[in-house]
Amino acid sequence: MNNSNVTAGERSTLLNPHLLLLQTKLTSPNSHSGGRWAVFNPLSRKAAVAVGKDCMPKLVALATELSSSDAERRRHAIAQVSQPYYQSLLDFGIVTAHETTMPPLRSSERRFVGRYHACVHNFDWFDYFDPEWRQKDDYRMQQYQRQSSPPPNFTSMEGELTALPDVDLTSADESLTLLHRVSAVLRWSLGPIGTVPGGPYLWLRRTSPSGGARHPTDGYLVHNGALEGIAAGAYWYDSKRHGLVLLPDVRVSGIQPDEVRLVFTSHVARPMWRYRDPWSYRPMLIDVGHVMETASLVADHFGLAALAIPTPEGMPITKHHMANADVAALSLAASNRRPQVPPPPGEYMQSPSDTSMDGAVITSPFVYFVFRDGELVARSAEGAESELPVSPDAFVLLSHCLPSTRDDRITTRNHLLEHFPGVSAGDLEELERRRILMSRVRAHAAYSATWPWVQHGWYMSLLAHVEGLGLRAYHAVTTAPLAQTTGSGLVRSLLSRRTCRTYSPHPLEPDALNAALQDALATLPESARLDTDVYVWFNAEARRAESNAFFYDWRANRLAYREGRHVCRADIRRLAIGQLWAAAAGSAVLLRTRMGGAEGYIDAITRLGRIGQRICLAATAAGLGVFETPAVKEPVAAELLGHSDSAVDSDIYYFLAVGHSVQIAGDFGAVSA
Incomplete structure (x- = not known):
């Protein structure tokens, strides 16, 4: 039907059920439209400003009417608007002319998290198929730097620094105090271990990879007298100076006397300066997962038991806590004094007060x-x-x-x-x-x-x-060491791990990858791999196999053959948004988990990072190189897995290319340190 010729009675009254009404100044801080509110379509990522200063804006009133189940009420409302206005409603996706073009609102999308997930599904990525992608990316970074300098690599807090003891990663023994062991966990999970040469600004290296070498994950600890010589309280970990700074506005209940709680935060400005889109929240959470898994492995290495637990409920309304957002936590204690599962953490002390003297x-x-x-x-x-x-x-x-x-x-x-x-x-x-x-x-x-x-x-x-x-639902997840890579092997993997972008053409044998995956995954308790699938394709065009697809069988703890069509390097490159190096490795590993509801969203994504870190370290121990990216084209994933795209709308992916690496000095393009 030609929409320009429809009569008022023929107009569609099908309102997009995914719409949100948001504050214009928060959605588009540089907007000068004059409208205080904007109707946002998560599916198209378009916003229409609702103009109306001291009244109900026409667009808001109309959308409210069109959401009615009364067909006559909807027809009457749509008939009142002009044809150009009606066309603009279609253009912005506020109404749709055909019901089949608008996916229904699923139960998971009734919360904001679900609509956010719909917004970032099948995201419009930076085009790595473009032969000039590097020049364009460099130009974009130059433009950003003209506007503002990138945030510092370290997060510092005002206050007196309490220095922590230096503990070498190789010096784990039973004589170390709890303070020394906790110090080692902080140092070797959150501290720098070097720099990446050749870039336009300083890039740090840590024991965990990070997209763009931004390393947004920081942390603080809370204890109730467990650390000798340090008063009970909450302390920011200063990773640059390896010390603690008291956080006077944090008070968390439920800390056991022999427990140290390590809370992982994300310094949001660090990744956001480079990645200016809503999707990039996902790699921020995956980054926390990598660091959190490193911390749990280092804790085990130093004789500490660790439980992964949620952070205290809610987010304190302070500049510090909003700029350094809590994501996840580990409960640490000496392994011979492991308490029962700690009680749910209490609420933060809210600051400032929620009352105003004038009642405003x-x-x-x-x-x-x-x-x-x-x-x-x-x-x-x-x-x-x-x-x-x-x-x-x-x-x-x-x-x-x-x-x-x-x-x-x-x-x-x-x-x-x-x-x-x-x-x-x-x-x-x-x-x-x-x-x-x-x-x-x-x-x-x-x-x-x-x-x-x-x-x-x-x-x-x-x-x-x-x-x-x-x-988020409260549950504690037991952590576990790698099956084989422990002790000095873990130390070598942590210190030598590099993100790989240059691979040898030598094929990767399935047995070699199977051994690395068994090292990474065999000891994981079920609660730590909840609803997570591991798919593998081997780049072996020379064999002309009918199918080169496998999956990790959690029960048998090994790779198992999977029916499906042969997947070539071009398919893998499409899957990884055109990143050429992703298709150059001997194998492609795709982790998939399910969004579930809002209560499990953060934990689902951090879980991908935790499993990804285990694979990185196990592969490094096996002499293999790994490239990691959460940038996956969901429709291509659905195609390669043999699923319909609608079936994977709620799925979340993490891609790892694993193969024989070739080290080339000075290769720092699209850095992940």
Whole structure:
């Protein structure tokens, strides 16, 4: 049907069920459109500004009507708009002319995390098939550097430094104190072990790989008297100076007297400076997984027992904690004193106070809206019970309560009740209880603290992270050493591991990879590999095998043959977004896990990093090179696995190229140190 010729009665009323209503200034901080809100389509990654200063914007009102189950109500609403306006609705994907072109809203997408995942599915990548990709990437980095310098490689905190003892990785023995062992875990998981030569700015090397050599993962520890000579409390680990700095605003309950809790954080500005898109939140979490697994292996090497546990519930509203976001944690104790599974960690001490002396309130930066059943529904990413349908009057009030650059809007409770008669005192109280409104003091701190995420387009990632932290289920996962690579073998692998981009044409024998995978995976408890599949293709065109596909059989702990078509190097290159070196190795290993719900999203992605690190170290011990990338084309993965694309919409992938490496000095393009 030609949309330019349809009559009002023939117009589609099929509203995109995936739509979100977000704050324009947080979604597009450089926008000067004048609209306070934008309707965002996660599937197309397009936003349409909803114009309307002190009223319900026309676009918001229309989308609310079109979400109704009443067909007559929808037809009446769409008939009121002009033909050019209707066409713009189609162009932005707000409505669709054909139901088959719009995938239904799945149960996992009812939370923000699900819609975020839909946004980054089949992402538009940097084109590595372009023969000039390196020159274009260099030019882009030069442009970024003209705007601002890259963030420092180390995160420092104000305060007195408590120096930690230096412990060599080779000096693990029973005589070491708990403090010395914990010091070793920090040093050899989070500290630098060298630099990568040849780049335009300083790149660090750690024992774990990191995309773009950004190394965003940092950490702090919390203890309740377990570390002799260091007062109980929370301490930031200064990886540059190998010491601890007290964090006075952190207080976490539930720490056992003989336990040290290591919390892994991500300095979001570090990867975001280079990767300015919402998808890059995923490699940030994978990075934490790599470092976390390294820490657990080093802990075992030094005689410590480790349990992987979630971080305390929620995210403190401080600049420090928003810029250095909590992701995951390890509970450490001497192996002969391993306590029972520690209780769920308590909440952080919230700072600043959630009360204002003048009773003023501000709309939360964590609020978003969905259109459902003819209602506009407000939600806060901060709370599980945050959903609340809002009336047009309440929405206008929330728009009024957005922060002003001049700070000239009166938002005291008494003023709001007087000037918005359609909103009762009970309504206002409910908006605050659901964390849709927050005190002005806390809101000012929150908006200021969101800036590290917002400045380069990570607002969607921020909301996903806040919601994921608040909803994640509590469970403790037992860690395990590698099956073969322990002791001096682990030390050599940690110190010699390099990301490989140059491979020998010599074929990789299946038995060699099978042995490395058994080393990495055989000892993993089921809870540590939950819903994770490992697929392998061998680059062996010379054999002309009917199929070169395998999978790792967790029960038999070995590679097993998998039916399927022959996969060639060109297929692997398509899978890895055109990265030529990904297809040059003797084998391609694809890790796949499932998104599940919002409560398991963060843990699912970090789990890929943890398993990936084990494979990296086991392959290094076997004399093999590994290249890692989470940049995988989901439709190509579906094709190679023989699945329909719709079946893998909720899947998350991590790719590793494993083969015989060739070291070439000075090859630092597309660095992963």
